[in-house]
Amino acid sequence: MKNLLFFTAFLFSHFISYAQDKSPYVLYNANGKKLSYKKMIKVLKEKDIVLFGEYHNNAIAHWLQLEVTKDLKQSRDLVLGAEMFEADNQEPLDLYLQGRLSAKGLDSNARLWKNYPTDYAPLVNFAKENKLAFAATNIPRKFASLVSKGGFEKLDSLSAKEKSWIAPLPIAYDAELPGYKKMLEMMGGHGGPNLPKAQAIKDATMSHFILKY
Incomplete structure (x- = not known):
């Protein structure tokens, strides 16, 4: 192994x-x-x-x-x-x-x-x-930026090729996780509710590609 x-x-x-x-x-x-x-x-x-x-x-x-x-x-x-x-x-x-x-x-x-x-x-x-x-x-940073600005829905318009570079959609997302709540607190509300979603799609994508091996 x-x-x-x-x-x-x-x-x-x-x-x-x-x-x-x-x-x-x-x-x-x-x-x-x-x-x-x-x-x-x-x-x-x-x-x-x-x-x-x-x-x-x-x-x-x-x-x-x-x-x-x-x-x-x-x-x-x-x-x-x-x-x-x-x-x-x-x-x-x-x-x-x-x-x-x-x-x-x-x-x-x-x-x-x-x-x-x-x-x-x-x-x-x-x-x-x-x-x-x-x-x-x-995840390609431009796709994480899409989520940060407009939520997960922004990923729906990606091509099949582009979606191959991210975790399978939809991803599970829990806004109450301590790390995501802390992220919002640290930004003082300036990042908006989509900021931890951008981190979540990064986390999901990295996990996805790790587990492929």
Whole structure:
């Protein structure tokens, strides 16, 4: 069985430490107890799906992502996935992994984030070198924007091809989920009721493409 290691936006399992020993990170388990890196890897090896949260511009998080990926690869095959790649960019990503598209070509065709060269390219190149699949999981941002402005109904007019890049419609949506309610609170009402719906279609789409593997 393969592990699917997915990189996304929230920091679940590690925090920067400013202790006197200057350790670059500290790991905790679900009960708030410190966990050694070796123990963490042992636990993760038994999981089918690993969600690795991050602050997008945190260098330590990105370094740790690569180290975890390398260590998990030693014992089993992996499929990687990332929020930063939108589903309609799967083709150029696959071409790059197959050696049929240059790094410059990937940059031109896949709407890469500004920090891709330093923070995500090492993971993609590791997948390329080890012949691993890498899933482009996120909804194209223009479709999430449609939902943010006009609700889920705006997706009904998409073509069949465009709908293949998002989760099957309609998606289940619960406006009372704490994360979505908190999102509205943080925006002070400026985002409107469709803002958490845009996040929900992102969440559903990323889940959909993760589970395809």
